Amino acid sequence: MPDRPPTLHDVAKHAAVSTATVSRVVNGGPVAEPTARVVRDAIRTLGYVPNPAARGLITGRSDVVGVLVPDLVGPLNAAIARGVEDVLEAHDKLATIMTDHRDEAREARRVATLVARRVDGLVLIGSHLDDAHLRDLVGDTPVVHVGAERPPGADGIPEVRIDNAAGIDAALGHLAALGHRDVAHLAGPRRDGAERRAAMHDLAPRHGLHLRAVVDTDFSEESGRAAGATLLAEGDATAVLCANDRVAAGLYAAARERGLSLPRDLSVVGFDDLPWSGYLDPPLTTVRQPGRALGRGAAARLFDPDAGGELAPVTPDLVPRGSTAPPPH
Amino acid sequence: MPDRPPTLHDVAKHAAVSTATVSRVVNGGPVAEPTARVVRDAIRTLGYVPNPAARGLITGRSDVVGVLVPDLVGPLNAAIARGVEDVLEAHDKLATIMTDHRDEAREARRVATLVARRVDGLVLIGSHLDDAHLRDLVGDTPVVHVGAERPPGADGIPEVRIDNAAGIDAALGHLAALGHRDVAHLAGPRRDGAERRAAMHDLAPRHGLHLRAVVDTDFSEESGRAAGATLLAEGDATAVLCANDRVAAGLYAAARERGLSLPRDLSVVGFDDLPWSGYLDPPLTTVRQPGRALGRGAAARLFDPDAGGELAPVTPDLVPRGSTAPPPH
DNA sequence: CTGTTAGCGCATTCAT
DNA sequence: ATGAATGCGCTAACAG
Numbered sequence: 280m281p282d283r284p285p286t287l288h289d290v291a292k293h294a295a296v297s298t299a300t301v302s303r304v305v306n307g308g309p310v311a312e313p314t315a316r317v318v319r320d321a322i323r324t325l326g327y328v329p330n331p332a333a334r335g336l337i338t339g340r341s342d343v344v345g346v347l348v349p350d351l352v353g354p355l356n357a358a359i360a361r362g363v364e365d366v367l368e369a370h371d372k373l374a375t376i377m378t379d380h381r382d383e384a385r386e387a388r389r390v391a392t393l394v395a396r397r398v399d400g401l402v403l404i405g406s407h408l409d410d411a412h413l414r415d416l417v418g419d420t421p422v423v424h425v426g427a428e429r430p431p432g433a434d435g436i437p438e439v440r441i442d443n444a445a446g447i448d449a450a451l452g453h454l455a456a457l458g459h460r461d462v463a464h465l466a467g468p469r470r471d472g473a474e475r476r477a478a479m480h481d482l483a484p485r486h487g488l489h490l491r492a493v494v495d496t497d498f499s500e501e502s503g504r505a506a507g508a509t510l511l512a513e514g515d516a517t518a519v520l521c522a523n524d525r526v527a528a529g530l531y532a533a534a535r536e537r538g539l540s541l542p543r544d545l546s547v548v549g550f551d552d553l554p555w556s557g558y559l560d561p562p563l564t565t566v567r568q569p570g571r572a573l574g575r576g577a578a579a580r581l582f583d584p585d586a587g588g589e590l591a592p593v594t595p596d597l598v599p600r601g602s603t604a605p606p607p608h
Numbered sequence: 609m610p611d612r613p614p615t616l617h618d619v620a621k622h623a624a625v626s627t628a629t630v631s632r633v634v635n636g637g638p639v640a641e642p643t644a645r646v647v648r649d650a651i652r653t654l655g656y657v658p659n660p661a662a663r664g665l666i667t668g669r670s671d672v673v674g675v676l677v678p679d680l681v682g683p684l685n686a687a688i689a690r691g692v693e694d695v696l697e698a699h700d701k702l703a704t705i706m707t708d709h710r711d712e713a714r715e716a717r718r719v720a721t722l723v724a725r726r727v728d729g730l731v732l733i734g735s736h737l738d739d740a741h742l743r744d745l746v747g748d749t750p751v752v753h754v755g756a757e758r759p760p761g762a763d764g765i766p767e768v769r770i771d772n773a774a775g776i777d778a779a780l781g782h783l784a785a786l787g788h789r790d791v792a793h794l795a796g797p798r799r800d801g802a803e804r805r806a807a808m809h810d811l812a813p814r815h816g817l818h819l820r821a822v823v824d825t826d827f828s829e830e831s832g833r834a835a836g837a838t839l840l841a842e843g844d845a846t847a848v849l850c851a852n853d854r855v856a857a858g859l860y861a862a863a864r865e866r867g868l869s870l871p872r873d874l875s876v877v878g879f880d881d882l883p884w885s886g887y888l889d890p891p892l893t894t895v896r897q898p899g900r901a902l903g904r905g906a907a908a909r910l911f912d913p914d915a916g917g918e919l920a921p922v923t924p925d926l927v928p929r930g931s932t933a934p935p936p937h
Numbered sequence: 938c939t940g941t942t943a944g945c946g947c948a949t950t951c952a953t
Numbered sequence: 954a955t956g957a958a959t960g961c962g963c964t965a966a967c968a969g
Contacts, residue, residue: 286962297940302964311938328724332664333962336945341661343704351686352883360680364707373725375672376705378693395657396702500887528887554681555884558829558857615946626956631948640954662946665961941968946961953956 362574467522503529691903796851832858
């Protein structure tokens with residue numbers, strides 16, 4: 280067993296050709312078919328497999344791309360990571376995943392580690408790093424952001440996001456079709472929260488809907504409960520569009536405390552479609568974040584040498600469930 | 609920008625020493641302190657960072673360990689992966705994560721890919737591969753199983769599992785303390801299911817509990833609902849211990865359909881503690897799977913050259929919440 | 938189409 | 954304690 284794995288050289292000897300020829304059949308260079316056959320046989324019988332370190336040393340590539348994820352427990356991030364892996368697999372590359380970079384310093388350190396490893400590309404999920412710093416760290420390694428938390432980079436680092444306005448639009452259309460006229464919004468923080476809120480203001484009128492109230496949350500369930508209580512005290516909306524599903528769950532609690540029956544007394548729409556959203560009582564109508572598609576899009580940009588800048592946002596879709604119904608009366 | 613990254617040689621020149629000396633300060637060889645200082649300065653000013661490919665070519669290591677996960681969306685697997693990463697980070701190694709090996713063939717292919725990359729170790733989560741095949745694939749690369757689905761390997765591949773019996777024991781103790789006497793079990797498939805079921809039979813008597821019924825599920829919510837309906841039709845247990853939380857959610861539905869009020873009419877205990885288990889109505893009392901600890905334990909074995917064979921199982925703990933209460937009357 | 942020649946960047950003898 | 958030399962396994966010119 281301790282016999283060192285076979286090398287290119289071994290194969291060459293076994294096949295009675297030069298190492299260059301073996302290298303060519305391995306990497307698809309110009310080789311006469313009969314020769315190639317012999318070499319392939321030798322490869323098979325010896326069980327030869329290329330040494331990636333040696334190859335990387337000379338090519339400068341590693342066929343590995345680094346993926347930075349805030350955490351894998353959040354199902355959306357996991358889905359994104361999965362989408363990235365889909366594309367990598369198709370390109371015969373491997374994903375090196377690092378998690379839990381809560382602050383900019385940690386994240387910068389991890390990016391540096393990955394770059395030192397000569398990764399072929401970097402996918403940054405929910406990154407805090409601003410573009411200038413990032414550019415500095417990565418040199419000319421291809422990078423792409425997905426769902427970044429950082430300030431909208433004016434710089435040239437490509438970024439994949441979902442089209443929040445399209446999601447809100449779908450939700451509003453659904454509500455309007457049910458006959459609602461008065462809606463409210465439990466808004467969220469940061470870019471996604473801001474975009475969804477702006478879309479509410481812009482798009483509600485186009486669906487013939489009045490936006491009666493907007494209350495802030497921090498995306499947490501508890502803040503959703505509190506904001507929900509505030510909202511329900513005013514009570515002139517028949518439907519509430521929540522910044523995300525966790526907030527919607529909080530609103531459920533607030534509604535319950537108030538003795539409201541969902542969806543009879545109030546329609547609720549979420550955003551994200553978490554794994555448990557369909558298990559709520561009533562099952563939550565929500566806008567689904569296409570995590571895997573996001574990941575796919577991001578990874579694709581790494582290879583695709585086309586444009587930089589903003590990439591086509593991914594469109595989320597509405598998942599109608601039991602928390603929406605025609606308004607009372 | 610296109611100036612190739614600095615090499616050992618560059619540093620040596622800059623510090624006016626030999627490459628061997630630089631290598632020694634980088635890797636902690638015997639170097640006089642004054643010399644070391646000069647070299648470290650040169651390293652810093654040049655921004656030198658070792659080329660892992662070159663290093664790996666010589667040492668035969670890659671400082672990367674491969675992690676195979678069925679999927680990252682399942683929170684337990686994500687937690688395990690996280691635990692693995694904890695340990696790797698402490699050892700300055702990177703994790704290469706691959707997901708979605710649904711069948712043995714796919715999985716074997718991925719193991720082969722990773723081994724070809726000369727990973728320093730392999731963590732297999734929920735693997736289907738039997739030990740013999742695996743040994744053959746990995747040669748002498750260290751491997752460890754976590755929560756394997758495969759038949760209990762008689763071979764020498766170490767494995768980390770949770771102590772299912774301990775989890776069941778904790779749940780039974782909780783129920784007994786509440787005053788229950790008659791319990792039922794919604795059982796699950798495979799090793800974990802079997803172990804939990806066996807523990808129910810073995811341990812219930814020791815807590816003075818009668819195991820009145822056991823109905824099978826496939827770990828899914830839907831099967832939990834169906835099995836739950838069957839169970840409730842007999843109706844002589846005041847508490848049900850479920851094979852996992854998804855099944856418990858199904859049981860909630862069945863109980864609701866039957867007009868039962870939880871936990872007044874029936875106590876329910878789950879297993880896993882999924883992220884949403886605390887959000888169910890009522891919040892589910894459950895046995896928490898210590899995913900991160902599992903991952904840590906597994907990764908630790910990779911380095912620790914100690915024993916092979918079975919490893920100390922990780923003990924899960926009970927999370928008491930709102931779905932358990934004293935029995936009716 | 939195929940073989941020869943050089944290194945890629947580094948760790949490691951073996952000297953000194 | 955340090956330096957000079959050697960090769961890890963492979964690909965990329967360049968010849969033939």
